[in-house]
Amino acid sequence: MAEVLFFIAAIGAVAGAVGTVSLRNPFYAVLALVCHLLALAALFLLLRAEFVAAAQVVVYAGAVMVLYVFVVAYVGGSGEPLSLAGGASLRFASILFALALFVELTIALVGTGLSALETEGAAYTPGFGTPAEVGELFLTKFLVAFEIASLLLLIAAVGAVILARRRAGLGEPDEVSVADVMRSREVTASDAPTGSMLEAAGPPKR
Amino acid sequence: MNLTWYLVVSALIFCIGAGGVLVRRNPLVILLCIELMLNAANLALVGFSRAHGNMEGQMFALIVMVVAACEVAVGLGLIVALFRRRLPIDVDELRELHG
Numbered sequence: 541m542a543e544v545l546f547f548i549a550a551i552g553a554v555a556g557a558v559g560t561v562s563l564r565n566p567f568y569a570v571l572a573l574v575c576h577l578l579a580l581a582a583l584f585l586l587l588r589a590e591f592v593a594a595a596q597v598v599v600y601a602g603a604v605m606v607l608y609v610f611v612v613a614y615v616g617g618s619g620e621p622l623s624l625a626g627g628a629s630l631r632f633a634s635i636l637f638a639l640a641l642f643v644e645l646t647i648a649l650v651g652t653g654l655s656a657l658e659t660e661g662a663a664y665t666p667g668f669g670t671p672a673e674v675g676e677l678f679l680t681k682f683l684v685a686f687e688i689a690s691l692l693l694l695i696a697a698v699g700a701v702i703l704a705r706r707r708a709g710l711g712e713p714d715e716v717s718v719a720d721v722m723r724s725r726e727v728t729a730s731d732a733p734t735g736s737m738l739e740a741a742g743p744p745k746r
Numbered sequence: 747m748n749l750t751w752y753l754v755v756s757a758l759i760f761c762i763g764a765g766g767v768l769v770r771r772n773p774l775v776i777l778l779c780i781e782l783m784l785n786a787a788n789l790a791l792v793g794f795s796r797a798h799g800n801m802e803g804q805m806f807a808l809i810v811m812v813v814a815a816c817e818v819a820v821g822l823g824l825i826v827a828l829f830r831r832r833l834p835i836d837v838d839e840l841r842e843l844h845g
Contacts, residue, residue, distance in 0.1 A: 542747055543747055546747045546751065546752075550751070550755045553755065553759060554755065554758055554759065554762070557758075557759045557762040557763065557782050558762060560762075560766065560775075560778050560779065560782060561762055561763070561765065561766035561769070561770065561775075561779060561782075566772055566774045566775055566778075569774075569775050569778055570778065573778050573781060573782070576759075576782070576785070577785070580785055580788075580789060583752065583755070583789060584789075584792055586747070587752065587792050587793060587795075587796045588796060589792045589795065589796070589804050589807070591804070591808075592788075592792060592804050592807050592808060595808060595811060596788075596811070599811060599815065600785075600811065600814075603815075604781075604814075604815055604818050607818060607819070607822060608774070608777075608778070608818070608822070611774065611822045611825060611826060612774060614826065614829070615774070615825060615826070615829045615835060631769055634765055634768035634769045635765055635769070637764075637765070637768065638761045638762065638764050638765030638768070639761070641760075641761045641764060642757060642758060642761035645757035645760070645761070646754055646757055649750060649753045649754060649757060650750065650754075654797075656749070656797040656798065657748070657749045657750045657753065657797060658748060658749075658750065659748070659749065659797075660747065660748065660749065661749055661796040661797050661799065662796070662797065662798060662799025662800075663799065664799075665799065668799065668801065669801070669804060673801055674801070674804065674805065674808070677801055677802075677805055678805065682805050682809075685805075685809055689809055689812040689813075692812065692813065692816050693812060693815070693816060695816075696815075696816035696817075696819045696820055697819060699819075699820050699823065700819040700820055700822065700823035701823070702823075703820065703823035703824055703826070703827050704822075704823040704826040704827055704830075706830070707830070
């Protein structure tokens with residue numbers, strides 16, 4: 541029974557990963573990643589990590605993926621152009637690198653002398669992986685890591701808001717900012733350097 | 747199930763993610779591929795935690811999830827800032843810092 545569940549979940553996880561990498565539309569890539577995360581939560585359950593599986597579904601497949609979907613909807617999930625700047629040889633080299641990495645990792649895993657990996661794991665003790673155990677460890681042995689994680693979340697939230705905030709002159713059509721003056725016709729026509737962000741942005745749209 | 751199987755699946759997902767970071771050009775999809783690699787590491791951590799009968803690997807996996815959430819928030823903020831400035835959403839076009 542555990543074998544069947546493992547193979548179903550593993551195939552789901554790998555298929556979701558392949559879909560994330562290969563689908564052209566970013567929106568479908570996000571949906572494939574949600575499938576991957578749900579299958580991975582099943583694998584965590586098979587490894588008796590109940591709380592990690594629950595956190596995976598609630599935090600990752602729930603909250604973080606909603607953030608992704610919102611940003612894809614805002615930016616516009618346009619597909620990538622077919623022509624590659626690096627050319628087909630760069631893509632071939634990348635795929636070859638990934639395959640070589642997989643072969644190397646598999647040789648290291650299969651050839652390892654760790655005897656614990658040939659078993660189904662240590663004997664199961666009651667309470668392993670439950671929220672009670674996790675909470676106790678977080679508030680005793682890993683208290684510093686727990687507090688630093690909360691501080692890191694605060695910093696990331698403030699940083700994301702500052703990065704994505706509406707800057708003056710980019711949203712309101714009534715205002716004229718320095719960037720717009722720089723981007724006006726005379727400047728861009730004569731002495732804007734080629735290949736710069738000014739050229740990419742083009743003349744102001746108003 | 748043998749724990750080696752879990753680790754091989756973890757290695758496979760990690761390599762798919764690494765290949766995706768190298769191949770794709772949309773920064774949104776590159777962030778998704780980084781998520782894949784972090785999740786593969788999580789699976790290996792939980793697998794080793796099961797092998798030793800020790801909870802510490804699972805705690806490590808939870809902290810990795812927190813760091814991944816922070817990384818997503820900052821990365822998506824950067825992409826929204828790029829979009830607001832009407833820059834192309836393509837890592838090959840954004841070469842201002844190339845020198």
